[in-house]
Ligand SMILES: CC(C)[C@H](C(=O)O)[C@@H](O)C(=O)O
């Protein structure tokens with residue numbers, strides 16, 4: 025039996041990195057069927073305000089799972105990012121990003137011998153992402169930051185469930201409740217409330233500025249950190265930087281009915297179509313998706329092949345040093361396939 | 365002629381690190397007189413809601429300059445941090461923190477040979493620090509984020525003036541105007557408006573999550589970054605982590621009438637009174653203060669002595685490895701004095 029999922033290629037380098045990831049899946053005989061949907065900047069330009077056609081929306085809602093390439097944010101006042109819209113439309117309330125040291129991807133931390141293996145779970149809908157703002161006068165802008173108890177509970181519960189499933193021993197709550205005493209206050213309260221259901225996991229909290237200071241000096245201290253939306257956005261990118269950048273960070277948007285696995289890096293229009301883009305982040309997202317679908321043997325197999333390929337010093341031109349082998353997108357995918 | 369300034373010892377390790385910094389000043393014949401003021405947690409506990417006596421407030425307002433040790437944040441609902449209150453009461457609208465690689469203070473970045481020399485200028489009053497929040501229902505908390513054009517202009521102008529004075533070539537604006545289109549929007553607009561008056565300085569902007577990713581991989585790219593309050597708070601601590609922690613980061617709160625130079629690290633109650641605390645952050649803040657007062661020769665002399673002492677591998681017990689010399693607070697101060 026094959027599971028069918030929706031696939032959106034994305035903009036810029038999207039189609040070529042998606043093709044290479046699906047090739048790798050095929051080589052491993054992953055039992056998936058794909059329905060390609062119309063979603064991205066060109067559909068926004070053609071008049072679809074959400075960046076997708078009605079048909080695409082229906083397909084995604086029927087299938088419940090979307091695998092997507094990077095998408096360009098349309099320009100203009102009042103216009104929202106297609107990624108952010110998608111998260112909201114389908115209430116994908118938890119954004120999960122796994123960061124780990126990849127041998128062969130050199131960073132200051134890998135050089136120092138620090139092993140990073142941490143997951144950021146970010147609330148994905150609330151906070152200032154509601155976009156409720158107004159000009160009180162021409163000189164005074166007021167924005168509203170909204171945090172709810174149910175909205176906090178669902179993402180925090182997701183973080184603990186995930187931690188339990190993966191055998192993590194501690195979950196931290198990052199927050200700024202010393203300043204935002206009510207909004208971050210209820211997030212923090214809810215955190216300790218939910219934590220009671222997971223007595224085997226150590227639950228603790230840390231002020232977000234202190235968290236960032238520790239992340240850049242002792243990232244190995246952390247396993248799972250759950251945060252509100254904007255703080256989670258900032259901390260996620262910080263962590264991406266620790267392991268080599270957005271090109272090496274998977275992203276999953278989890279909801280009760282629909283989930284989205286995506287590459288969160290840019291669309292790199294300057295190199296689009298040249299066949300040299302790095303598919304690693306999308307592949308890592310795809311591997312998370314396979315695990316989510318219960319295809320754990322395929323996930324492990326492809327992951328090992330990817331890790332081994334990177335370790336061999338084979339990589340696309342955007343990283344790595346000259347003593348190692350720089351290949352194009354296809355060459356990279358082929359090397360992974362050879363290592364399956 | 366001696367300039368008189370107000371000095372607040374602070375709580376916990378405050379008195380001992382302040383004493384050691386003032387000893388170093390004295391050894392260099394710094395022409396300052398000190399008026400010690402009553403400010404800190406114990407004054408809050410004694411019923412002064414701002415954490416200082418009326419007399420302290422008057423003295424500080426008369427002298428226009430406060431040099432302060434770390435202060436404990438009182439606990440309790442609705443209670444504000446003494447530091448945050450002081451910034452607000454005196455409208456010290458710009459918080460400046462200078463981060464640089466200190467030879468002898470080992471970090472993953474120093475080991476990788478990365479030289480850091482950057483300054484974060486943070487808006488110090490507005491944003492969610494206004495503390496305007498309410499519970500809409502028991503489950504929904506709403507906070508208000510307020511950004512004003514004049515409030516933005518004064519801190520941004522400060523950043524450019526400082527950059528000009530110190531010969532920096534670029535100033536970046538960190539922001540999240542792609543999501544907070546009006547609030548961060550006017551901060552960003554104001555940034556480019558003010559930048560016009562400094563044509564010799566390159567002005568550019570960067571989304572705060574991307575900024576954090578770049579700061580942890582290529583901190584040497586940045587010279588001056590100006591941000592709104594909360595984002596600036598987070599980014600400041602991140603940068604402190606890059607150079608060894610809050611124990612190595614000076615902080616200045618600049619206003620038109622009153623400025624505060626302070627240690628922003630904690631009060632370390634566990635080691636208070638033991639004479640082993642690290643006075644480096646307070647000393648660096650003091651050196652910034654000397655420069656601010658025009659005492660540049662003293663600033664340079666003391667700074668060189670501090671840098672040389674650290675380079676020699678002499679340090680307090682909170683950092684450094686065993687092959688170097690660990691001393692107590694007094695020993696560290698004496699080593700600096702010997703190097704003057
Ligand atoms: C593009 C931007 C609106 C988005 C966000 O802020 O969530 C991005 O930074 C992300 O993390 O996916």
Ligand SMILES: CC(C)[C@H](C(=O)O)[C@@H](O)C(=O)O
Nearest residue numbers: 202203233445447448597628
């Ligand atoms: C103690 C806290 C309220 C304060 C802040 O958030 O400004 C601190 O983090 C700082 O940076 O001085």
